Amino acid sequence: MDMPRYKTVSDEQILDGLFGLILETGPDGLSFALAARACGLSPATMVQRFGNRLGLVEAVLLRAWDRLQAETEAADAEEALTPQGAINLLMRLMPPEDAERNAADGLLLLREDLRNPNLRARGARWGHTLACALGRRLSSDQHAAERLGWQMAALWQGAHTWWAFTRTDEPEQAIRRMLEEWLTSTHKA
16 A cells, blocks of 8 residues: 655745745756756656646746745735835835845746736736825825826836946935925825
């Protein structure tokens, strides 16, 4: 009689561990051999769990979206329902110590997120969560809140991208200043 085999390492642990590797290699560079070495499992075990290389890449990136969703929900629950709370929420989601890595290596992941319909849909769901969390802090009017939430999310991403090019200040200072200037201009209008 065959005894059932138990997983000693959960899929979530594997996927969390592989996120750093996929940032280094890019989605196209992640192989079962590299992933197996990083996890201490055999390539055959990785194939059993994730099917093929594209399935593994998708699983790693979906797990990353799930983690970002959880971080966003935690920040939403904890930050003040004020415009400054919106800025603080965004700054929590992009710690300054990760700014360089997110700007450079994150673009490879974003490319994959846009190409894969499952990842694109997952990113869109997170975007709605983020826009709603921001909007609730920016206006009590539902339509204005939605519009402002999306605008602030877009500005945040743009501020991060332009910081990566210019590097005129530390990332937290540059991004926070851009968000604060936008808030000032939207409240004057």
